[in-house]
Amino acid sequence: MKPVVDNVLQGCFATLLMEVAPHLGAEYSVGDVSVMGLMLFMSAEEYDRAAEVRTEDNSEMRSIFAEAASQIEDAELRRRLGDASDMRDTSLRISALDKINDALKALLIDLQTYLEGQSGDWAAHMERRIWKHLSASAERRKLPHPAM
Amino acid sequence: MDEFSSRIAAYLEAKMPAVSNVEVSGVSRIHGGASRETYRFHAAWEEGGAKKERALILRRDPEASLIETERDLEYNAYKAFHPTGLPVPEPLFLETETKWLDRPFFVMEQIMDSQAASPFSPDPFGELKDKLGEQFWRYLGQISGADPDAIGFSASMEPVKPEACWKRELDKWEQVIDEDELTPQPIARAAIRWLRQNPPPPPKKLAVVHGDYRTGNFMFNGAGDITAILDWEMCHLGDPLEDLAWAADPLWAFGNRERPAGLIAREEALRIWQETSGVTFDPRAFKWWEIFAAVKGLAIWISAGKEYQSGANRDPVLAFSSWYCTDVHNRLLVARMAELREEARK
Numbered sequence: 001m002k003p004v005v006d007n008v009l010q011g012c013f014a015t016l017l018m019e020v021a022p023h024l025g026a027e028y029s030v031g032d033v034s035v036m037g038l039m040l041f042m043s044a045e046e047y048d049r050a051a052e053v054r055t056e057d058n059s060e061m062r063s064i065f066a067e068a069a070s071q072i073e074d075a076e077l078r079r080r081l082g083d084a085s086d087m088r089d090t091s092l093r094i095s096a097l098d099k100i101n102d103a104l105k106a107l108l109i110d111l112q113t114y115l116e117g118q119s120g121d122w123a124a125h126m127e128r129r130i131w132k133h134l135s136a137s138a139e140r141r142k143l144p145h146p147a148m
Numbered sequence: 149m150d151e152f153s154s155r156i157a158a159y160l161e162a163k164m165p166a167v168s169n170v171e172v173s174g175v176s177r178i179h180g181g182a183s184r185e186t187y188r189f190h191a192a193w194e195e196g197g198a199k200k201e202r203a204l205i206l207r208r209d210p211e212a213s214l215i216e217t218e219r220d221l222e223y224n225a226y227k228a229f230h231p232t233g234l235p236v237p238e239p240l241f242l243e244t245e246t247k248w249l250d251r252p253f254f255v256m257e258q259i260m261d262s263q264a265a266s267p268f269s270p271d272p273f274g275e276l277k278d279k280l281g282e283q284f285w286r287y288l289g290q291i292s293g294a295d296p297d298a299i300g301f302s303a304s305m306e307p308v309k310p311e312a313c314w315k316r317e318l319d320k321w322e323q324v325i326d327e328d329e330l331t332p333q334p335i336a337r338a339a340i341r342w343l344r345q346n347p348p349p350p351p352k353k354l355a356v357v358h359g360d361y362r363t364g365n366f367m368f369n370g371a372g373d374i375t376a377i378l379d380w381e382m383c384h385l386g387d388p389l390e391d392l393a394w395a396a397d398p399l400w401a402f403g404n405r406e407r408p409a410g411l412i413a414r415e416e417a418l419r420i421w422q423e424t425s426g427v428t429f430d431p432r433a434f435k436w437w438e439i440f441a442a443v444k445g446l447a448i449w450i451s452a453g454k455e456y457q458s459g460a461n462r463d464p465v466l467a468f469s470s471w472y473c474t475d476v477h478n479r480l481l482v483a484r485m486a487e488l489r490e491e492a493r494k
Contacts, residue, residue: 031179035464042471098331105332112338116489124493131486134335138479143472145268 009044013037038145045144053140054097055089060133061104062087068111068126077114080107150175152249153189156206159248160191160255163241167193167200180264180364180465184219184381185210188258203258205237209251211461220244221304223254225358225380228301234290235376262367262375265410267400268472272363272410279372281411282420287377288361288395289424292388296356305385310350313387318343318440321447328447328454335482336446339439342488348387348436352427355388363400363409388427392418393437399445399476439488442481449474 016037024030066085072078084107089097108130115127153172161170175189185208192201209219219242226239238257246252265272273280296302308316322340325333359382367376396408396417406414422429453470455461 026176028177028179032464035468039464039468039471102331105334109332109334109337112334113341116338116341127489127493128486130334131482131489135482135486138335138475138482141475142479143475145472 006044006048009040009047013040042143050094051092051097054101056140057101057137058089058097058104061108064129064133065107071122074114077110081111155249156189167195169194184208203260205256205258206253208249208253219252219254221383222380224304225301225383226256228299232294232299234287235374237376259367259376262369264364264367267362267364270402276372277411280368280374281417283374284366284409284411285417285420286424287374288391289421291358292355292391292425292427294356296354296385301356302385308385310354313351314348317386317390321444324447324451328451330453330457333446335478335485336443338485339443339481342485343436343439343443346436348433349430351387354385357384357386357388357390359383361391361395388425389434389437392421393434393441397441397445398480399473439484442477445477446474449477
């Protein structure tokens with residue numbers, strides 16, 4: 001048996017709030033410790049899901065880019081979308097996934113801006129796909145929050 | 149007295165020539181004021197042969213903050229509204245010289261026997277919510293309906309034409325996102341494009357905008373009376389719907405759109421605000437300001453994250469507000485924006 005990281009973080013959260021904070025003298029320190037405890041609680045959730053959230057995000061964006069690249073008329077944007085859709089996540093380190101996620105999100109903004117200027121069913125369909133992805137992405141990142 | 153208390157005492161003695169033997173005690177920093185350091189303390193002195201005392205608040209500029217603001221704006225807002233009967237602390241001294249406490253600050257009355265509620269609580273007001281709700285929206289109506297020139301508010305404010313209100317605010321907060329984002333923000337960017345393509349009608353008249361009127365920025369007592377409207381750092385002249393939309397943002401009500409600010413029902417809140425302010429509620433304009441509120445929120449949280457991550461300010465509140473509030477605002481905004489883009493395509 002070994003301690004599981006998210007369990008340790010949750011334990012630290014409980015200790016800080018229930019054991020440490022009540023014994024602090026300075027008003028500001030009590031507030032700081034409470035906020036730090038909450039962030040440990042949030043970190044516990046984030047620890048477990050962080051890689052999955054990012055790989056799902058990246059995979060969805062690449063799928064959108066692959067479909068868009070097949071029909072988009074702007075040659076430069078089509079090339080960028082094609083390149084991005086061919087890339088893969090080669091490391092599961094969070095820093096590496098974040099770096100790719102940032103690049104893909106920047107391209108997503110360019111694609112979305114382009115589509116907003118286009119009429120027709122295909123542009124509407126692609127825009128809808130992007131909003132569906134953004135909604136799913138935001139939901140995947142939803143933080144647990146114990147009421148304060 | 150410790151050194152900080154002695155320095156405050158020296159300042160008070162210099163500002164009040166008729167008093168002597170000023171003593172400052174019980175200095176305690178209040179948590180949560182991420183845009184300005186806030187200290188409560190007790191001052192006692194001799195004046196005309198009598199001993200006097202008063203509980204005071206000192207708000208000092210931080211080295212870096214959640215919101216870059218000028219302390220004189222907030223001080224002048226208290227000065228403008230204190231004589232009107234709106235519950236705000238009495239402002240006493242504004243100090244821009246750094247020789248006293250290293251950074252500019254101001255001193256005001258301490259509101260006693262009162263508390264502020266956490267906006268991140270499912271039911272922060274309990275059985276007081278109806279009584280507080282009526283006051284919360286009525287006081288916002290008073291602010292929205294106030295004549296900024298007549299109360300002396302406009303004097304220290306940057307002027308703006310009614311038709312330029314929306315653009316000035318959007319430009320300001322978009323620039324914050326441009327400068328401070330640590331990661332691309334597709335939801336905020338889409339919202340900004342929509343806001344620029346769908347400008348709101350101008351307000352009938354310019355109003356005082358508090359800028360951060362919400363749950364957490366007012367104090368109330370155990371009897372359910374609002375005793376102070378605080379945190380005017382972001383006040384300006386503008387469209388009164390800006391404050392209404394910010395106060396009604398679901399972030400401040402644990403996501404509940406039907407009981408904005410965690411208080412009374414939405415329809416009743418709007419009725420009270422309209423009745424008190426004399427401003428007619430325009431749903432189309434309000435929709436614009438609702439989306440803007442989420443973008444402004446995101447800009448503030450993004451900026452807080454940058455401050456924390458860069459090491460400019462390691463206050464945990466900055467990290468928490470950036471992390472948690474960005475998550476909430478993105479989820480709130482993504483649903484609205486998807487609908488608005490569907491409408492735009494029809």
